[in-house]
Amino acid sequence: MYNIKFRGIYENEKQLQKNEILDTSVRFKEPENINKFMLKATIISLPMVMGVIAIAGFALYDTLMKLQNHLKMKLIFSMVVSGFIIIISLFTHEIIDSWQYISDNRSW
Secondary structure (H helix, E strand, O other): OOOOOOOOOOOOHHHOOOOOOOOOOOOOOOOOOHHHHHHHHHHHHHHHHHHHHHHHHHHHHHHHHHOOHHHHHHHHHHHHHHHHHHHHHHHHHHHHHHHHHHHHOOOO
16 A cells, blocks of 8 residues: 555665655656745735734724723733734744754754
């Protein structure tokens, strides 16, 4: 059923056979360049993301219009502070990931 064969313990690249597919297999349409693929995926997903942001924005606007002034200011302030905390934590997370990646891959 599966085209998996045990060829011993992995020692080097020569053990891996490249472009080995069956005659009945269907090749995927792989892009020549990953940047073109990412651009196409971004263009396809952009309307969905914009729709979600628009719906959330309208819902937030409606909620803000129903609140009193002091509650509006508290809500807006807490959202801005939460946004800054998220941005700082994402930046810190990426720095920690990059340090971990460098320490795990010292062989190069």
